[in-house]
Amino acid sequence: MFYTSIYNFKNTMKKRVSISSQIKEHLIQGIRSHLFTNGLPSENQIAKQFNVSRMTARKAFSELVYDGWVERIQGKGTFVKTRELSQGYFKIQPSWKQAKDLNVIYTTNVLELKTISNPPGRITDKLNYNQQIILVRRLHFFDQIPVRYEIRYLRGDLCGGILWENLENNSIHELLTQKYNLPLSRVWQRMTAETMPKKIAALFNEAAGHPVFYVERLTYTNKNPVTYVQYYIRGDLAFEDTFSPDDENSPNLLNLTY
Amino acid sequence: MFYTSIYNFKNTMKKRVSISSQIKEHLIQGIRSHLFTNGLPSENQIAKQFNVSRMTARKAFSELVYDGWVERIQGKGTFVKTRELSQGYFKIQPSWKQAKDLNVIYTTNVLELKTISNPPGRITDKLNYNQQIILVRRLHFFDQIPVRYEIRYLRGDLCGGILWENLENNSIHELLTQKYNLPLSRVWQRMTAETMPKKIAALFNEAAGHPVFYVERLTYTNKNPVTYVQYYIRGDLAFEDTFSPDDENSPNLLNLTY
DNA sequence: CAGTGGTCTAGACCACGTC
DNA sequence: ACGTGGTCTAGACCACTGC
CATH class of the missing domain: 3.40.1410.10 (Chorismate lyase-like)
Incomplete structure (x- = not known):
């Protein structure tokens, strides 16, 4: 079910998409939909659900951590990161x-x-x-x-x-x-x-x-x-910046605010 | 050789240190010492050198990438990231x-x-x-x-x-x-x-x-x-920030400048 | 105790770059 | 053809949490 739908969808795009990043997208959907308020499924559960090894599921989780979506707590589970601290960054360049x-x-x-x-x-x-x-x-x-x-x-x-x-x-x-x-x-x-x-x-x-x-x-x-x-x-030498997810040097978008 | 020296050194500290992070530290030393100007050793070489599986060596490399030290080029190798673009960030908080x-x-x-x-x-x-x-x-x-x-x-x-x-x-x-x-x-x-x-x-x-x-x-x-x-x-409501590696919300230190 | 995440193994196949 | 990084497997043991 998962494979066919996501796979077909992703195949309409040019870039080849790894299983782990498909899982990552799936989890982000869940986070966006306000599921997981009591924690994400465990790595083992996701591994079984998608019929992959735990290391593959774990890779998806790791990227969510690096991107600032969730945090892991050993022995407890993985939880959506609540901090809406959020800020806009200005960089002072040389x-x-x-x-x-x-x-x-x-x-x-x-x-x-x-x-x-x-x-x-x-x-x-x-x-x-x-x-x-x-x-x-x-x-x-x-x-x-x-x-x-x-x-x-x-x-x-x-x-x-x-x-x-x-x-x-x-x-x-x-x-x-x-x-x-x-x-x-x-x-x-x-x-x-x-x-x-x-x-x-x-x-x-x-x-x-x-x-x-x-x-x-x-x-x-x-x-x-x-x-x-x-x-x-x-004062008129403006600090000006654009942050977008595709921009590799951008700070994490989750840290920004309206 | 590696194990004993590093292990004894690290053991003087309280926190248990994983093999992969020991490898990471080792590679950072090399980068700091201006070795690797023609690229880092391959993941397989490091795995053999430290007698670990490639996945373990690879984890050390991955963290170097995430921390901004190096970049990987598929089919070519891993290279020290030259961009000294570097800037100081100011965040505008809500x-x-x-x-x-x-x-x-x-x-x-x-x-x-x-x-x-x-x-x-x-x-x-x-x-x-x-x-x-x-x-x-x-x-x-x-x-x-x-x-x-x-x-x-x-x-x-x-x-x-x-x-x-x-x-x-x-x-x-x-x-x-x-x-x-x-x-x-x-x-x-x-x-x-x-x-x-x-x-x-x-x-x-x-x-x-x-x-x-x-x-x-x-x-x-x-x-x-x-x-x-x-x-x-x-104007007198200052933007003030401290960035240090231990600070989890800090931007990557490699992006900062003297 | 069972379940979670943290680490690691010893393989495997693939895509890409170089020669 | 060969070596590089990119991905993945099917296990394993550990440290930590909560019951």
């Missing part, structure tokens, strides 16, 4: 990537690159370190227009070599993760909308009071903070 | 959820709820529909302070019943997905930083010129637009 997407020419200007002798307390607190701290100030341009101003502090003990790198043509992210062997393990970040103070506005060739995104980010490797960065991003 | 996180009291005020006779062209274009369009204007409060102003247009043909719902105590997202059976299938959204025009500022009890986040979002079910919403969010 400037060069955003430039590529917008098809504009990307350039960077290093305004300052030096070791700080007496770093302010709020920085040493954030980096949990109060000796050699490196300061980098860069201005990023799209088609010669300044769009992002970056103030970055780095822990000199972890990546002091940054002082001798060319930071106009190299990504700091890539240098840290690859050359300095500092895998990124945690991120804290925060964004507010602000109006430009005079000094910042001057860099952007705008009058004070223009809107900007203000982003702070603290990034860790193995629980050690490595770099703290502040971004001022033109 | 107001009630954000209030819960901040531990403040959340209330909503419906300022307007009606069918529009002659909707503006930019709205009908977005919703791809020019007849009965429903307008909802709401103001969301945290501890009696207005924090988010929402202007929403909905397609009356798909969810006309919204007109008779209590929108001060119900989530529009939940109504649409559950009661009106409109599963969310696609999202387009865009955010800029703006300064408040006079009318908006009045709602927030601020002077014009204060910074706000301005968000537009168009949401679809099955390629049909369902609702278009504009949000004005106080």
